[in-house]
Amino acid sequence: MEAVxxxxxxxxxxxxxxxxxxxTGFLEIHAENHLGRSPAxxxxxxxxxxxPLSVHAVGLSLGSADGIDAxxxxxxxxxxxxxxxxxxxxxxxxxxxxxxxxxxxxxxxxTEEALAVVAANVxxxxxxxxxxxxIENPACYLGFRHSTLSEPEFLAELVRRTxxxxxxxxxxxxxxxxxxxxxxxxWLDLPAEAITQFHLAGHAVNDxxxxxxxxxxxxxxxxxxxxxxxxxxxxxxxxxxxxVEWDTDLPPLAVLLDEAxxxxxxxxxxxxxxxxx
Amino acid sequence: MTALRDLQAxxxxxxxxxxxxxxxxAIAGDSIPAVARLQVHHNHVRTSLASALAATFPTVQALVxxxxxxxxxxxxxxxxxxxxxxxxxxxxxxxxxxxxWAPARDLPYLADVARLxxxxxxxxxxxxxxxxxxxxxxGLPAGRLPLLRLALSPGTTRxxxxxxxxxxxxxxQPDAPEGEVALDGxxxxxxxxxxxxxxxxxxxxxxAAFLDAVAEGLTLEAAAGRAAREQGDFDLSSGFARLLGLGxxxxxxx
Numbered sequence: 001m002e003a004v005x006x007x008x009x010x011x012x013x014x015x016x017x018x019x020x021x022x023x024t025g026f027l028e029i030h031a032e033n034h035l036g037r038s039p040a041x042x043x044x045x046x047x048x049x050x051x052p053l054s055v056h057a058v059g060l061s062l063g064s065a066d067g068i069d070a071x072x073x074x075x076x077x078x079x080x081x082x083x084x085x086x087x088x089x090x091x092x093x094x095x096x097x098x099x100x101x102x103x104x105x106x107x108x109x110x111t112e113e114a115l116a117v118v119a120a121n122v123x124x125x126x127x128x129x130x131x132x133x134x135i136e137n138p139a140c141y142l143g144f145r146h147s148t149l150s151e152p153e154f155l156a157e158l159v160r161r162t163x164x165x166x167x168x169x170x171x172x173x174x175x176x177x178x179x180x181x182x183x184x185x186x187w188l189d190l191p192a193e194a195i196t197q198f199h200l201a202g203h204a205v206n207d208x209x210x211x212x213x214x215x216x217x218x219x220x221x222x223x224x225x226x227x228x229x230x231x232x233x234x235x236x237x238x239x240x241x242x243x244v245e246w247d248t249d250l251p252p253l254a255v256l257l258d259e260a261x262x263x264x265x266x267x268x269x270x271x272x273x274x275x276x277x
Numbered sequence: 278m279t280a281l282r283d284l285q286a287x288x289x290x291x292x293x294x295x296x297x298x299x300x301x302x303a304i305a306g307d308s309i310p311a312v313a314r315l316q317v318h319h320n321h322v323r324t325s326l327a328s329a330l331a332a333t334f335p336t337v338q339a340l341v342x343x344x345x346x347x348x349x350x351x352x353x354x355x356x357x358x359x360x361x362x363x364x365x366x367x368x369x370x371x372x373x374x375x376x377x378w379a380p381a382r383d384l385p386y387l388a389d390v391a392r393l394x395x396x397x398x399x400x401x402x403x404x405x406x407x408x409x410x411x412x413x414x415x416g417l418p419a420g421r422l423p424l425l426r427l428a429l430s431p432g433t434t435r436x437x438x439x440x441x442x443x444x445x446x447x448x449x450q451p452d453a454p455e456g457e458v459a460l461d462g463x464x465x466x467x468x469x470x471x472x473x474x475x476x477x478x479x480x481x482x483x484x485a486a487f488l489d490a491v492a493e494g495l496t497l498e499a500a501a502g503r504a505a506r507e508q509g510d511f512d513l514s515s516g517f518a519r520l521l522g523l524g525x526x527x528x529x530x531x
Binding site for chain 2: 039059071096098100114143
């Protein structure tokens with residue numbers, strides 16, 4: 001797929017997109033919202049003729065010590081077969097334990113044990129899908145004392161063991177680096193050939209006992225520091241398909257499309273610099 | 278708690294409001310304490326699942342307002358976390374929870390409105406295909422019909438209420454005209470997918486009894502008997518044709 005900017009397709013925008021078919025590089029949808037046969041899912045299937053799709057799963061819980069939920073995996077695999085997306089991705093996180101699903105991307109300790117668990121789960125998902133899965137770096141609010149690897153080291157090793165791709169979310173890097181007092185540039189050490197996509201989004205700035213904590217809420221325009229890191233990532237890895245995510249306080253579609261156009265300008269400027277170099 | 282399974286068990290217990298066995302001790306602390314960091318996840322689980330319930334039960338929220346709904350939804354989430362990640366399929370137990378939730382006891386119709394929202398949600402998620410048609414039925418030998426057992430089509434739900442939930446629903450829509458809703462009188466509805474929408478249709482007593490009997494696995498003949506007992510003037514052929522035309526029945530499996 002071409003290194004273009006696209007938008008997340010959310011329910012309230014569906015009718016307008018289906019009617020006007022605005023110019024944008026691709027549409028991203030959440031797998032878990034497209035497992036049934038509702039009229040909305042059928043409308044998205046019709047849009048497949050007009051836009052490349054990116055299927056972003058949020059509930060496979062790749063980090064579960066319990067393993068992957070076979071029933072859910074087979075439903076996601078069926079949706080992927082039906083939608084034939086250009087890209088499929090999921091997060092480096094867990095969300096399920098002991099038969100309960102928490103609807104949150106929960107953090108993993110970065111240890112050899114967790115690496116073995118995630119690698120086995122990624123293998124299982126890639127086999128079920130019959131294709132490469134891209135793994136997204138999460139937004140972190142806490143780290144574990146017993147972690148022995150950095151997140152970029154963990155991701156790089158996961159790529160080596162499973163052949164998965166990486167979805168580099170620059171907003172998540174900024175959020176995690178701020179919250180855990182890390183240098184965001186450490187994520188630029190990831191293996192370039194594994195990077196398949198970039199994500200951009202807005203985050204909230206909250207107060208936690210007098211200290212600021214950044215929250216990955218996808219509820220506003222992309223912030224300045226994220227654009228700066230995006231430019232550095234494009235310079236380091238080259239242009240890749242780039243998604244602007246917006247999930248809470250959804251703006252009019254025009255605002256989202258405008259944000260994606262800005263992302264496209266950053267990608268094009270990066271590609272022009274590449275050619276000049 | 279360094280083993281991944283133990284850590285996830287403790288984290289899950291923390292999110293469910295149970296004893297987390299000192300989870301905070303496993304978290305790297307600094308000027309932002311571990312408990313404040315954990316609070317981000319605790320909040321997200323509660324708020325995001327309450328929002329998912331608001332999307333599935335929009336009429337309930339319209340009736341009670343956002344703040345009341347949020348309190349009720351958060352109480353349900355705390356008592357009943359989802360078992361799977363498809364949020365549109367979360368909340369089956371919410372109507373029963375609403376029925377028993379003390380702060381809502383002045384709204385006796387609220388649980389039935391929640392049942393209607395849930396049934397509309399199920400109808401919306403159901404496939405349109407796979408319904409019994411008059412053509413398929415006509416292909417059967419006439420003698421087989423009395424002993425035939427049918428199933429309801431996917432996403433089709435029967436709903437009986439002692440309250441006029443259809444009027445309450447209509448008055449709660451964003452574009453509904455202002456005005457009082459008379460709260461007397463019950464309804465018998467069938468809720469099902471209709472084209473590109475989910476809809477409910479009012480049924481006569483005989484039609485409702487017929488559909489209930491079919492759903493219980495009775496033969497068409499037995500269902501017709503049940504309908505006639507429920508409604509003396511029940512017209513089987515027009516009642517059955519209406520239910521068939523609505524798409525209430527699943528296609529026959531060959």
